[in-house]
Amino acid sequence: MKIAVAGTGYVGLVTGVCLASKGHQVVCVDVDEEKVALMKRGISPIYEAGLDELMKENMERLTFTTDYQTAYETAEVIFIGVGTPEKKDGSANLTYVYRVAKQIAEAAKRDCIVVIKSTVPIGTNERIEAYIHARIKHSVSIEVASNPEFLAQGTAIHDTLHAARIVLGVESEKAGKILKQVYADFESPILLTNRKSAEMIKYASNDFLALKISYINEIANLCESIGADVEAVSKGMGYDPRIGNRFLNPGIGYGGSCFPKDTKALSWLASFNDKELKTIKAAIEVNENQKFRLIKKAKKYYDDFDGLTVAVLGLTFKPGTDDLREAPSLVNIPLLLEDGAKIKAWDPVGMENFKKYFPDELEYCDTIETTLTGADLCFIFTEWQQILQMDISAYKMLMKHAIVLDGRNCYPVEAFEGTGIVYDSIGRRCINDA
Numbered sequence: 001m002k003i004a005v006a007g008t009g010y011v012g013l014v015t016g017v018c019l020a021s022k023g024h025q026v027v028c029v030d031v032d033e034e035k036v037a038l039m040k041r042g043i044s045p046i047y048e049a050g051l052d053e054l055m056k057e058n059m060e061r062l063t064f065t066t067d068y069q070t071a072y073e074t075a076e077v078i079f080i081g082v083g084t085p086e087k088k089d090g091s092a093n094l095t096y097v098y099r100v101a102k103q104i105a106e107a108a109k110r111d112c113i114v115v116i117k118s119t120v121p122i123g124t125n126e127r128i129e130a131y132i133h134a135r136i137k138h139s140v141s142i143e144v145a146s147n148p149e150f151l152a153q154g155t156a157i158h159d160t161l162h163a164a165r166i167v168l169g170v171e172s173e174k175a176g177k178i179l180k181q182v183y184a185d186f187e188s189p190i191l192l193t194n195r196k197s198a199e200m201i202k203y204a205s206n207d208f209l210a211l212k213i214s215y216i217n218e219i220a221n222l223c224e225s226i227g228a229d230v231e232a233v234s235k236g237m238g239y240d241p242r243i244g245n246r247f248l249n250p251g252i253g254y255g256g257s258c259f260p261k262d263t264k265a266l267s268w269l270a271s272f273n274d275k276e277l278k279t280i281k282a283a284i285e286v287n288e289n290q291k292f293r294l295i296k297k298a299k300k301y302y303d304d305f306d307g308l309t310v311a312v313l314g315l316t317f318k319p320g321t322d323d324l325r326e327a328p329s330l331v332n333i334p335l336l337l338e339d340g341a342k343i344k345a346w347d348p349v350g351m352e353n354f355k356k357y358f359p360d361e362l363e364y365c366d367t368i369e370t371t372l373t374g375a376d377l378c379f380i381f382t383e384w385q386q387i388l389q390m391d392i393s394a395y396k397m398l399m400k401h402a403i404v405l406d407g408r409n410c411y412p413v414e415a416f417e418g419t420g421i422v423y424d425s426i427g428r429r430c431i432n433d434a
């Protein structure tokens with residue numbers, strides 16, 4: 001089929017490339033000329049495992065352009081995958097979605113289905129359809145359908161090609177039939193429903209996962225106070241199939257481009273409809289506090305950070321991505337700098353993006369070893385494989401004071417016994433052998 005995708009971020013580009021890999025002819029549209037120039041050369045502008053390779057393998061079915069007019073003119077299906085960031089009041093900013101909708105209304109010269117993949121508040125598909133109908137330039141029929149995206153950054157290609165489910169929210173048989181054709185070569189179960197339910201499935205799923213994380217984080221904090229081990233607790237809970245063992249890893253809070261904004265957007269939507277989502281509100285509050293858990297712990301070891309050298313391992317909001325949106329590093333590092341700490345940081349793929357926020361304030365290091373050398377304190381913000389696999393004796397050998405505050409529970413606590421390293425993690429006993 002002839003498909004256009006608006007937006008080439010984590011969702012749009014992955015969608016475009018995966019659809020091309022299934023034989024569709026796909027044109028990917030973005031307003032960012034630099035990104036488009038890179039993609040035309042077969043280079044992905046974002047870091048996502050396997051994306052570059054899949055893109056290169058399917059270049060004959062992929063084109064990249066800023067020329068939306070030509071791209072939308074003859075497409076049978078147009079996916080919208082642009083951002084829906086958070087507004088100051090917590091609601092979703094739909095400016096980019098509406099902009100694309102306007103462009104489609106002006107450009108489309110054949111009947112088509114517009115598919116909203118971006119996460120949008122319940123009722124948006126309906127409104128976008130009315131908005132397009134009011135602006136259609138040529139004599140064509142355009143229907144809007146919802147197809148929310150559930151991929152996780154870091155495993156986006158796998159999540160798309162082997163989706164746990166494909167949710168299609170449609171209001172006509174015709175739209176359902178066309179979308180089923182788009183996904184004919186995917187083996188995932190398809191849930192066909194109406195648009196509002198599809199939109200709600202996305203928010204309800206994301207917010208539930210955020211809730212699960214905040215729940216285990218609260219349990220972890222209590223475990224620390226009463227001497228239980230959250231790792232055993234999570235494991236014990238996870239055996240229960242009603243609970244499941246995923247998203248039960250405690251840490252310093254969720255980040256990324258989805259959970260923070262999607263919890264706030266649903267909460268906003270509820271209050272706009274005179275309802276209160278108490279559980280979601282609690283998840284948001286717990287997460288805000290959890291981000292400062294390590295810095296609070298650090299106060300056990302130092303009264304203030306003035307003049308200290310602090311090593312930071314991991315900057316991105318999770319491993320496998322270069323994305324920094326809502327990453328705990330972004331709220332903790334300014335606090336450390338403000339208090340006079342000298343920061344040395346390492347991240348395998350996130351440093352270039354971090355430099356956009358802090359070009360000169362940190363010392364960016366090429367290796368974990370250089371980062372640790374001479375440090376008074378080490379914060380682990382992201383559980384990168386390189387950190388999990390390193391020999392922990394490096395902390396003792398290289399740091400001035402071997403104090404490791406691990407926000408992602410990268411190592412078994414027992415490994416630090418008798419090492420002379422202070423190892424303080426989340427929800428587990430603290431080793432203080434120094």
Ligand SMILES: NC(=O)c1ccc[n+]([C@@H]2O[C@H](COP(=O)([O-])OP(=O)(O)OC[C@H]3O[C@@H](n4cnc5c(N)ncnc54)[C@H](O)[C@@H]3O)[C@@H](O)[C@H]2O)c1
Nearest residue numbers: 007008009010011029030031081082083084118119149153
């Ligand atoms: N990132 C994720 O893990 C994830 C997962 C599921 C759902 N989502 C949702 O998908 C949507 C997109 O998220 P993302 O992370 O891919 O965003 P992103 O910010 O990475 O990418 C958005 C892209 O859209 C482009 N763009 C903006 N206006 C445009 C226009 N008029 N025409 C064409 N391109 C335009 C931008 O230049 C950018 O490249 C959001 O609603 C998000 O909530 C994201």
